[in-house]
Amino acid sequence: MNSRFIVLMVLLAVVRHANAEPDLEALTKAASRCDAARAYCFGLAFHIAVGDSGPVATADWITGQLAGANQHFAPLDVGFQIAGVTALDGSAARIEDRQERDALGATIAGTVVDVFVTGQLDDIDTPGEVARGVTWRGKGGRKFIILSTLGKERTLAHELGHVFGLPHSRYPISIMNKKKRDEPPIDQRTFAGEEIAAMRPQLVRLVQGKVLANLAANP
Numbered sequence: 486m487n488s489r490f491i492v493l494m495v496l497l498a499v500v501r502h503a504n505a506e507p508d509l510e511a512l513t514k515a516a517s518r519c520d521a522a523r524a525y526c527f528g529l530a531f532h533i534a535v536g537d538s539g540p541v542a543t544a545d546w547i548t549g550q551l552a553g554a555n556q557h558f559a560p561l562d563v564g565f566q567i568a569g570v571t572a573l574d575g576s577a578a579r580i581e582d583r584q585e586r587d588a589l590g591a592t593i594a595g596t597v598v599d600v601f602v603t604g605q606l607d608d609i610d611t612p613g614e615v616a617r618g619v620t621w622r623g624k625g626g627r628k629f630i631i632l633s634t635l636g637k638e639r640t641l642a643h644e645l646g647h648v649f650g651l652p653h654s655r656y657p658i659s660i661m662n663k664k665k666r667d668e669p670p671i672d673q674r675t676f677a678g679e680e681i682a683a684m685r686p687q688l689v690r691l692v693q694g695k696v697l698a699n700l701a702a703n704p
Contacts, residue, residue: 517566519555519564519566520555521701523559523701524563525561525562525564525688526565526701527565527598527698527699528566528567528568528597528700529551529554529565529566529600530567530568530595530600531567531569531571531600532572532600532602533547533570534573534576534577534578534603534604535572535574535578536575537575540572541602541603541634549638550638550642551565551567553640557660563688564701565645566700569597579603579604579605579606579607580601580603580605580607582607582609586619586621587621589621589629590621590623590627596696597697598629598697599623600629600631600632601630601632602631602632603634604634606631606635616633617632618631618633618640618644619644620644620647627696628647630645646660646680650687654680656680658673658674659674659675659677660676661677662674
């Protein structure tokens with residue numbers, strides 16, 4: 486068991502840094518709520534690594550990810566809002582291996598989607614490469630998300646696609662398609678219609694199984 490893993494396990498409890506609290510609290514207050522017209526609203530619990538210079542992610546980056554998720558999930562009648570923002574110790578500013586990913590998963594609880602934000606997410610399948618995001622399985626098989634701040638505005642939406650049951654795809658329009666391509670332009674890419682249809686059964690299972698709480702049902 487490597488020393489970084491041991492340190493991460495010890496420090497993964499939520500740590501409130503004095504210099505991080507105002508930024509994270511402001512982000513929570515400024516974040517938009519779900520569109521009241523949507524049938525489903527799910528909470529996102531953000532856990533953000535904080536180093537000596539502050540949180541690894543800016544408020545603009547987080548709200549940009551949230552806006553992207555709400556845009557791409559609109560055809561599914563699903564919205565997302567920030568359920569809370571907590572700070573992780575600076576040891577989480579880089580996630581290197583499976584053990585460290587699993588350590589994050591050991592902390593998840595509740596009926597929201599947990600999103601961990603790190604400054605660097607190493608690609609465990611390709612040594613020397615980094616990933617922008619990953620959907621991982623924690624205790625009991627519960628899925629959670631790890632995002633690198635290298636992620637584009639659609640990265641959170643892509644990972645949420647995995648939470649709602651989608652694999653990577655070959656649809657040219659799809660944000661689940663990781664292949665490099667020229668068409669359609671990036672700003673026109675979203676979920677394919679077939680993917681929206683494929684997510685509906687998983688959406689129902691997550692709500693009926695009380696894995697995720699539908700906040701639209703409890704305004």
